[in-house]
Every structure is written in structure tokens, then in C-alpha cells.
Amino acid sequence: MSVLIKSSLARKIVMALSGLFLVFFLGQHFIINITSVIAPETFNLWSHFMGYNPLVQYALQPVLIAGVIIHFVMxxxxxxxxxxxxGLSYVKYKGGANASWVSRNMIISGAVILAFLGLHFYDFWLPEIAYKYIENNPEDATRYHAETVHKFEAIWRTVLYIISFALLALHLLHGFASSFQTMGINNKYSSAIKTFTKIYAIAIPLGFIFIAIYHHLNPITH
Ligand code: HEM
Structure with missing residues (x-):
């Protein structure tokens, strides 16, 4: 039993650390993507930098993918x-006084986010790999904004993205706050940290929803 608890605690710590890392990635991903709405040239500049910088491509990108895999497998x-x-599944479990629906269903919101990532990689990451490494196209630092906006032309994709971002908010609402709890952080800043995690959990996915809707409503026609 104590072995089970110990290894379970170790797994929770791995979940918390990889989750915090992904939350950090999400923040920087949002900052770059919001420029696709407010400053398209800056978006092109940053996207080109991220896409061709060797440190980003060969060090940070593999670490990010490893972080995603570790978080989901764990x-x-x-x-x-x-x-x-x-002895019963989360779904059948009726829940205690302090186990909310969201906390009991992290696996469901997590699975939706995983499915979203499959679509998202197909939409953005695979074409990028094909463009650079298979078709060996020349560098073009001006193409990213139009490529991104085009992706949101289809209503079905925009809706799927919005649903995924809503579930991402639910996942973060429980996950981001409890990662600090798992890490045993308990001091006079705890309640401020908790408030911050809740605001982040709602504001960042809402921001992504805004980007998706904005590009859907403002297609590039030429
Ligand atoms: C409107 C919302 C979003 C837009 C417009 C967007 C756009 C992009 C773009 C342009 C790329 C670059 C592909 C490349 O050049 O390699 C990318 C990669 C990626 N996105 Fe998003 N994204 C959005 C939301 C999200 C969300 C919510 C998540 C996580 C839950 C996410 C996770 C990722 C990951 C993991 C990558 C791969 C990064 C890499 O290794 O290059 N994205 N996204």
C-alpha cells in the first residue's frame, strides 16, 4: 500500500511539473498568436523566428513534445x-463533498484536448514540416499570417477549436490550481496563487476563442 501511495505521489508530481511546463508554453503560444490579430507583421516575424531558430527547433520543440507525451501518458x-x-471508475463515482465534476473528469477534458492536438498538428505542424523539410521550399518570412487565417475559414474547424478551448479552460481550472497543491506550496501567497490560476485558466482559453472567431469573421480574400 505504501509503495502504491509513494509511486502515486511521484506520478502526481510528474503530472504537476509537466502540467506547469505546458501552462507556461500555452502562455507564450497565446502571446505569439494574439499578434496574428493585432499586429500581423509581428506575427510573421515571431513565427519565422520560432520556425527557423535551431535552438527552438532542435531543443525546445522536442522538449515540448516530450512534455505533452509525459503529461498524457502519466x-x-x-x-x-x-x-x-x-474499485470504481471516475465516471461511476458519484463524488464527495469537495470533488467537483471537473476534478473527477480531468481524464475526459484531457482526452478532448489530446484529440484537439491531433487536429492542430495536422493543421499547422505537419504542413510546416512538409514545407520546410520535405518540399524544401525557400524561407518566406511573410507567409504565416495568411496561412493561419485561412485555417479558420471552415466553420466546422472553428467550432471544434472553440469546443476544445472551452474544455481546456475546465481542465486548467482544476489542473493549474491543484499543481501548486501537489507541489506542497502552502504559504501566505497560496490564496493569491489560486486566484491567479483561476483567472489564467479562463482568460487564456477565452483569448484563443477570440482569435479563432476573429479569423473566421475576417477571412483573407485575395
Ligand atoms: C486559436 C488558437 C491557436 C492558433 C491560431 C495556433 C496556431 C499554431 C501555429 C501557427 C503553430 C505553429 C506550427 C509550426 O510552425 O510548427 C502551432 C503549434 C502548436 N500549437 Fe497551437 N495554436 C492555437 C491554440 C493552441 C492550443 C490551445 C494549444 C494547446 C492546448 C496549442 C498547442 C500547440 C502545440 C503543442 C504546437 C506545436 C509547437 C511546435 O512544436 O512547433 N495550440 N499552433
Whole structure:
């Protein structure tokens, strides 16, 4: 039993650390993407830098992908382990006084985000890899804004993105706050940290929703 608890705690810490890392990525991803609305030339500049800088491409990008894989694999392991320990699944579990629907269904919101990432990689990452490394096209620092806006032409994709961002907000509402709890951070700043995590969990996905709707409503016609 104590081995189970110890390894479960270790897994929770891995979840918390990888989750915090992904939250940090999300913040910088948002800052770059919001420029696609307010300053298209800056968006092109930053996207080109991110796409061709060797440190970003060969060091940060693999670390990010590893972070995503670790977070999801560990999430599923933790879910299975919790179900075994409890003898019932999260879905069947009726929930205690302080176990909200969101906290009991992190696995469901997580699975939706994983499916979104599959679509998102197909939309942006794979064409980029093909453009650079398969078709060997020349560098073009002006193409990113139009490519991004075009992606939101289809209403079905815009809606799928919006639904995913709403579930991302739910996932972060529980996950971001509880990562600090898991790390054992308990001091006079705890309640301020918690408030910050809740604001971040709602504001960043809302911002992504705004970007998706904005590009859908303002297509590039030429
Ligand atoms: C409107 C919202 C969003 C837009 C317009 C957008 C746009 C982009 C673009 C242009 C890329 C670059 C692909 C490349 O050049 O390699 C990218 C990559 C990526 N995005 Fe998003 N994104 C959005 C939301 C999100 C969200 C909410 C997440 C996470 C839940 C996310 C996760 C990622 C990841 C993991 C990558 C791969 C990064 C890399 O390794 O290059 N994105 N996105």
C-alpha cells in the first residue's frame, strides 16, 4: 500500500511539473498568436523566428513534445491506478463533498484536448514540416499570417477549436490550481496563487476563442 501511495505521489508530481511546463508554453503560444490579430507583421516575424531558430527547433520543440507525451501518458496511468485503488471508475463515482465534476473528469477534458492536438498538428505542424523539410521550399518570412487565417475559414474547424478551448479552460481550472497543491506550496501567497490560476485558466482559453472567431469573421480574400 505504501509503495502504491509513494509511486502515486511521484506520478502526481510528474503530472504537476509537466502540467506547469505546458501552462507556461500555452502562455507564450497565446502571446505569439494574439499578434496574428493585432499586429500581423509581428506575427510573421515571431513565427519565422520560432520556425527557423535551431535552438527552438532542435531543443525546445522536442522538449515540448516530450512534455505533452509525459503529461498524457502519466494522466492515463494515474486514472487507471485511481480506478483500481477505488474499485470504481471516475465516471461511476458519484463524488464527495469537495470533488467537483471537473476534478473527477480531468481524464475526459484531457482526452478532448489530446484529440484537439491531433487536429492542430495536422493543421499547422505537419504542413510546416512538409514545407520546410520535405518540399524544401525557400524561407518566406511573410507567409504565416495568411496561412493561419485561412485555417479558420471552415466553420466546422472553428467550432471544434472553440469546443476544445472551452474544455481546456475546465481542465486548467482544476489542473493549474491543484499543481501548486501537489507541489506542497502552502504559504501566505497560496490564496493569491489560486486566484491567479483561476483567472489564467479562463482568460487564456477565452483569448484563443477570440482569435479563432476573429479569423473566421475576417477571412483573407485575395
Ligand atoms: C486559436 C488558437 C491557436 C492558433 C491560431 C495556433 C496556431 C499554431 C501555429 C501557427 C503553430 C505553429 C506550427 C509550426 O510552425 O510548427 C502551432 C503549434 C502548436 N500549437 Fe497551437 N495554436 C492555437 C491554440 C493552441 C492550443 C490551445 C494549444 C494547446 C492546448 C496549442 C498547442 C500547440 C502545440 C503543442 C504546437 C506545436 C509547437 C511546435 O512544436 O512547433 N495550440 N499552433
Amino acid at each position: 494522466g492515463f496511468v494515474l486514472e487507471i491506478q485511481n480506478n483500481k485503488a477505488r
